[in-house]
Amino acid sequence: MKLFSGKLTAVQLQQSVWVSVFVVIMLSLLPMDTFGQAFAYAIIYTAFYAAIIYGNILWLFPRLYQKGHIVLYILAVIVFLFVVGITRGFVTMTVYNTFFAPKPQVMTFKVLSTFIVGGILIFLLSFIFRIAIAYFDLKRQSEEIIVQKTQAELNLLKSQVQPHFLFNTLNNIYYEAYLEAPRTAALIERLSNIMRYFVDESPKQLVSIGTEVQFIENYIELEKIRIRYDISLNFTKVCDAALSIPPMLLMAFVENVFKHGIDKSSADNRISLSLIQESDRLLFTVENTLPDVPLNPNSTGSGIGNLRKRLILLYQDDFELSAQNNGDIYRAHLNIPLK
Structure with a gap:
């Protein structure tokens, strides 16, 4: 046989x-x-x-x-x-x-x-x-x-089914919470969008600036839950949202702010984000007040250091990256080409 x-x-x-x-x-x-x-x-x-x-x-x-x-x-x-x-x-x-x-x-x-x-x-x-x-x-x-390719495709389909099942569950919770606690429902929606970004967008080589900005805004709203007082946050966006950039490229700056630049007991936290398109370049600048407790000099280095390594792989030497303390203000700046 x-x-x-x-x-x-x-x-x-x-x-x-x-x-x-x-x-x-x-x-x-x-x-x-x-x-x-x-x-x-x-x-x-x-x-x-x-x-x-x-x-x-x-x-x-x-x-x-x-x-x-x-x-x-x-x-x-x-x-x-x-x-x-x-x-x-x-x-x-x-x-x-x-x-x-x-x-x-x-x-x-x-x-x-x-x-x-x-x-x-x-x-x-x-x-x-x-x-x-x-x-x-x-x-x-x-x-x-x-056979291995078929099995890999099957595993991929399984891996996609599981997150989407979770998304559907979150959507059901969102509709239940919306009637009793609209603010909680809004946070659940943002969490669902963040998870969908990780599953659908982050594996891609490029994502639209609009998608990346929406991801950052969802992240910021969820981070605000951990802060006792309201923060002063201004996000300026002057760019074509349809243009593409590598995913998670801007996130290192924003994550760095909430990890090391926020004093949870202070009512005077100020954050300024600026995303500006100048010709064929994209400029991203983040400024935030520093907490009264002195920062460890190495506490903010790993995220920016890893970002620099990734930028070298993506753009060789065609980028600018700087991060420095100016008194009680921490400023990080990124300049990359738009392709």
């Missing part, structure tokens, strides 16, 4: 081929010889055919020809076929004289040369055999890749 279903391994396929060769040889000898004689000769011939083919494709060809020893390969093949032919002739004659001959027969040069010439034909067929094995292995690998 495996033979017809295409589920054979390379070894099983070769075994099937040699069984078929044995059967064909035996059936071709039966009209001339007895069953026992045909059976014995079929075993001998099949064994020597296999010796010639595997001796070439597994030993001579890879060890000599593929390493550039072409002349040595030709000489080795001649010696190999001569030895195998003589051995096959004497084994065949010995079996015949021992079990089947009415009287012993003498090995002649003509009979011996027949075995040697027959070995040359099998040697040539070994290359076809080698190509067939290589094709079979390649076909199996291709089928495995297709």
Whole structure:
């Protein structure tokens, strides 16, 4: 059943081929010889055919020809076929004289040369055999890749179903909360939008500026929950929202503000964000008041440092990035090209 279903391994396929060769040889000898004689000769011939083919494709060809020893390969093949032919002739004659001959027969040069010439034909067929094995292995690998690709696509679909199930659940909670607590419902909606951004937009190479701005605004509104007092926040946007930039590129600045630039016990937190398009450049500037407690000099370095590494990968040296303290104001500035 495996033979017809295409589920054979390379070894099983070769075994099937040699069984078929044995059967064909035996059936071709039966009209001339007895069953026992045909059976014995079929075993001998099949064994020597296999010796010639595997001796070439597994030993001579890879060890000599593929390493550039072409002349040595030709000489080795001649010696190999001569030895195998003589051995096959004497084994065949010995079996015949021992079990089947009415009287012993003498090995002649003509009979011996027949075995040697027959070995040359099998040697040539070994290359076809080698190509067939290589094709079979390649076909199996291709089928495995297709199966793996299909499984990967299935896993991707599963990974998409799970977040979307969560989105739908959040939407249901949103409609329930909207009647009792509209502010809570609005926060749930923003959280849902943020999660949708991570699933649908962040894996992309580019996203629209409008999508990125909406993500930042949703993040800011959720961060405000943790702050006791209202903050003074101004977000200026003068740019084409349809233009594209890499996702999460501006987020490092905003995240840095809420991690290190906000005093939760102060009523005087001020944040200013400016996103300006100048010709084919995009300028993003963030300014915020610093808390009264002195900052660790290294506390804001990792996010900006990682951003700089990413910018180098994206733009090489075609960008400007700066971050510095000006008294009680922290200012970060980014200048990137718009493509």
